[in-house]
Amino acid sequence: MPPFLASCLTLAFILWLFHRNTKAGPHTTKALWLAVIWVCALAARPIGSWFDAGVGAGQTVSVEEGSPIDRSILLVLIISALFVLMRRGLSWSGVIRRNPWLWLFYAFLLVSVLWSDYPFVAFKRWFRDFGNLVIILLVLSEENPGEAVRQVFLRCAYVLIPISVLFIKYYLDLGRYYNEWTGETGFCGVTSDKNALGRLAMLSGFIILWSLLVRQRSGWLKWVKEGLPELLILAMCLWILHIANSQTAVGCFVIGTAVLLGTRMNWVRVNPVRLAWLSWTLLVISFLFFYLPDLRQVVTSSMGRNVNLTDRTDVWAETLAVGTNPLIGTGFASFWLTSAGHALGERLNVTEAHNGFLEIYLNEGLIGIGLLLPVLLAAGRSTLKQIVAGNAAASLVAALFFSGIVYNYTEAAFGNGSVVAFALWLVAMQDSEHAVAEVPEESGQTEPYPASETKLGACR
Numbered sequence: 001m002p003p004f005l006a007s008c009l010t011l012a013f014i015l016w017l018f019h020r021n022t023k024a025g026p027h028t029t030k031a032l033w034l035a036v037i038w039v040c041a042l043a044a045r046p047i048g049s050w051f052d053a054g055v056g057a058g059q060t061v062s063v064e065e066g067s068p069i070d071r072s073i074l075l076v077l078i079i080s081a082l083f084v085l086m087r088r089g090l091s092w093s094g095v096i097r098r099n100p101w102l103w104l105f106y107a108f109l110l111v112s113v114l115w116s117d118y119p120f121v122a123f124k125r126w127f128r129d130f131g132n133l134v135i136i137l138l139v140l141s142e143e144n145p146g147e148a149v150r151q152v153f154l155r156c157a158y159v160l161i162p163i164s165v166l167f168i169k170y171y172l173d174l175g176r177y178y179n180e181w182t183g184e185t186g187f188c189g190v191t192s193d194k195n196a197l198g199r200l201a202m203l204s205g206f207i208i209l210w211s212l213l214v215r216q217r218s219g220w221l222k223w224v225k226e227g228l229p230e231l232l233i234l235a236m237c238l239w240i241l242h243i244a245n246s247q248t249a250v251g252c253f254v255i256g257t258a259v260l261l262g263t264r265m266n267w268v269r270v271n272p273v274r275l276a277w278l279s280w281t282l283l284v285i286s287f288l289f290f291y292l293p294d295l296r297q298v299v300t301s302s303m304g305r306n307v308n309l310t311d312r313t314d315v316w317a318e319t320l321a322v323g324t325n326p327l328i329g330t331g332f333a334s335f336w337l338t339s340a341g342h343a344l345g346e347r348l349n350v351t352e353a354h355n356g357f358l359e360i361y362l363n364e365g366l367i368g369i370g371l372l373l374p375v376l377l378a379a380g381r382s383t384l385k386q387i388v389a390g391n392a393a394a395s396l397v398a399a400l401f402f403s404g405i406v407y408n409y410t411e412a413a414f415g416n417g418s419v420v421a422f423a424l425w426l427v428a429m430q431d432s433e434h435a436v437a438e439v440p441e442e443s444g445q446t447e448p449y450p451a452s453e454t455k456l457g458a459c460r
Helices: 003-023 032-043 047-051 068-087 092-098 100-114 120-141 145-170 194-213 220-245 247-262 272-291 293-302 312-321 337-346 356-389 394-410 419-429
Strands: 177-178 185-187
Touching: 003 145, 003 185, 003 220, 032 068, 032 100, 032 120, 032 194, 032 419, 047 068, 068 120, 092 100, 100 120, 100 356, 100 419, 120 145, 120 185, 120 419, 145 194, 145 220, 185 194, 185 220, 194 247, 194 419, 220 247, 247 272, 247 394, 272 356, 312 337, 312 356, 356 394, 356 419, 394 419
Parallel strands: none
Antiparallel strands: 177 185
């Protein structure tokens, strides 16, 4: 098929998906498009790279300065979102009161900018990361937050997944790249590398699968017919996960899918104690897998990977050997900007520690770790409450939470503009009683969720 014809068919398919979604009548405002653009920017390669002829697939813009185009667009999105929140009468004191650990964590991240070797660069990075919280508040302050969360991720999947398939199949200079050392072909689609592509497919797969599961069932044939577009997107996600060869994304997708399906079972959600034990067991087993070589070898050998997780354990040892300040680190997102960090990155050909918790330690030290853990514990506790309460979105929230935690065992998602961190902060900022509307799955309505009068409590 000629690339032009494939492009036309892809565009027609995307437009049809949006027309069909709009026809269902979701109860969201136009302001939600700010969040859609933001999440697409996080999930895809830097916006500026599309306008720079010298930056191709698999490459990124300047690590130190970033892209002025990205900076300008994201700044406009943050300011616009703040304006919307102001119009909605957001109570910042209420928001902070509901999520004290998260805001304390971000306050310390801001303070850590002061001891960075490049404080202005660190501050710009912090402000962009802080934008995640602003956009999340925009989503959760919608009339029906559960539907708003669904629409944000669903619209991103509608655009990014089909275009990724198009690029991989028909525009090789955009959808593929080649390892500069081995010459091996890597698939990136609309993202910057195979890991980012796997991350996109993983999160899109969650939202599509959840959207299919909560769809009203009036017979399997009708369910398949009405859900055929989502099934096609889900098939694309699975194909991308296969060819991207990102085992972290594949493993997290398996874990997240198991959590998504398991938390929908009555015998799980009616017993909070059992649910809590299952949650801790899952996290402990995954932790032991990544940090005990003997146990890790059993699984990695079956997946065609070496026991050091594609040299990740070597990177961990090397970064710890650099000897940063164990208490306060090097400053927000600054370790790889230091002379020692830059030299190590050049030698190992990496720009991150491939571990989110280690990355926090390197940049913010033990204080940063000590503030991050309560944030995650609070998010997990809130997620368990939503599951027990039977909220329609609880299974998706649980999948995002557990997969996000495990993802950070071998990839760094904190503080670097990752869409995985956005999903984790979304879970952390949910309010157990108000943030996600409680709606019956078998509502009998034509739209995926009926309108709800429940709003984010902090906005009242």
